[in-house]
Amino acid sequence: MTDDHARAGARPVELGATTTEQQRELTALSEQATAAAGDVRAALDLARDVGGRLPHPGSGSTAFLWSALASVAAADLTVARVLEPHLDAHAILGQAGEEIGDGTWGVFAAEGPGEPLRATPSGSSYVLDGRKHWCSLGGDLDHALISAWVGQERQLFAVDLDHPDVTAVAGTWVARGLTAVDSGPLDLDGVDARAVGVPGWYLERPGFAWGAIGVAAVWFGGAVGVARRLVAASSTREPDQVALMHLGAVDARLHGARAVLQQAAAALDAGNLAGPAGWRAALRVREVVADACEDVLRRAAHALGPGPLATDEAHARRVADLELYLRQWHAERDQASLGRQVLDDPGSRW
Template sequence: MSGLDTKSALLKNIQTAIENLIIADQQSTNAFVITDKLRHDILNLLVTYSEQIPHPASGTGNSDDGHEKEDKKNANTLIRWQVLAYVSSIDLTIAKWFESHLDALSILHEVGYDKSTQGLWAVWAAEGHPQPIQYQQGKISGTKAWCSGAHIVDHALMTYRDGSGQSQLVVVDMAQDGIEIDNSEWQAVGMQGTDTATVEFDEVIACNVGAANVYLDRVGFWHGAAGVAACWYGATASLATYLIKGYQQKPNDYKAMYLGQISTALSVTQQYFYHVSDLIDTQANSSHELIIRQLRANVEQLAREVLETVGQALGAAPFCRNAHFAKLSADLPVFIRQSHGAFDLQKIGELSSILANESITLQENIWQL
């Protein structure tokens, strides 16, 4: 990996700061309960690091003195994913909010938004509500569903369809009159704390940003989608560490076998994250849609495998007696449903067929070493 397997200085600083918050909450970093206060304290701390966290595809990492470090060359996307994975290992609600915040800042960066980006942001891009967002003369009306962090975000970056059916982006200051937030439909057990709501807007001031269809058409859409997979992976890897601890405390052959199974799967996926992050940083003008779809599908499968295997190896105890394990194991199956299952596999098949057609000869095998 030529140094890429070494954690970045930024990640180490964030880890230390969060561990200090946990200790200040009079809890042990080895076994802690995420209270609402601690969750929001961690989120607020993370937001202060926003400008230091690299955008995807932003190229070469630099040292604090501005000089390039050889072992961090072209590692910026990986650094971003390391931060997201670490946050996810603590709490997926925080990760959901912070990933959306960072994604919003990266989108605004890509479209050339030159106004202040202070505060907490979110991307709300779900469509299909019967009363969709309408934009007229600098104001929006209508309803947006699946809005996570609805009560806590300062600004929302939202999609809507214009009169021609084209997708547009607007920035909305959430500290306005004319905004109604309804959490009543959110009955989730996993990801319960994400404050996901249906939000109704009535003549609310909004600002159009970017060109038509830029949200989906930009290459950064897929770079951001891989960041979500980094969140899934971080929580999955955190759950897997409980099997290491369980084996070390009370070793037996069955635990060793299960540990070997998931260690192999995790290590392969870890290496694929390194590979994909390098491609994004060194070939920044490509979306890498196929390999990112494959990465997401692989992480989803890995998450389900680890949840099942760790449960088989350790039994009910961690689900019932360990708050951190229980919360992650409840949240992760909900979070990975941001994947689209069979539809994603269908698209991977179609894109693989296109890639094969682009091969130099009909005999070329796209999967051959």
């Protein structure tokens, strides 16, 4: 990686106007993320440090929050993958009026194959039994918000991951992207848990859609990191017409993705993304951003050739990380969901 590219990795990504203090915060975050690149322990320290300082979505500073996520992601996606759910957990607990406490947090709410995780009432609390899939850093975090089934409904629970009957299942994470962020399953055997919200609240609350847009801000930052490698290549080799074509197309795609994130942040802070409007906005933003990111990856591969993928560790890791991270987008299934909303809600049409 060239010195210019390393400096670019530590440059903030701004999704809106920022104050001088916010610019300093974004610069410091970018530098911290660059220093922590690929190091989960350092990323956890960063998350612990900034978790209480960054705003929640919808608090009036959403563009700054998403700028922070994008800035970290442009520096390193492993660090962003640690920070994003930690901040999401803080926002969820805040929205539920729950105590946040110390330590690092994850959010494990995806469903996997087989029998789901079950929650059983036990006095004034619950116990969890079963396997929970897709638990990123389940063996490294202090706490997690975990969804489980109570009868026929899903409910969210706060869990102390230091409980002796929480076991991280080893050997299942074989990913080539985000290799340090083991996202294998956890087995829970009679683990004490505190309910966060009533059954169904986690998925129905407005913040569910807002957090989904925050993930798109991370994807955007990752694509900016790839695009910066494309720019860095021009300092070592005069770009020909094809290289300039790809660079111009990448600039346009990133401009469009930035614009929809900025618009969503403004609408959220204005109180316009509650209810169905919030989820419709999330589907639209994630579609635009994910499509832009995939095009940036494709064009960078065409413009740069195999060299950086074979010899530039930071670039090769960033590409693999972003390709895996983008699979949190449900692609054609999300497109179909958005299409259904277009038909069901004529007022949302163009």
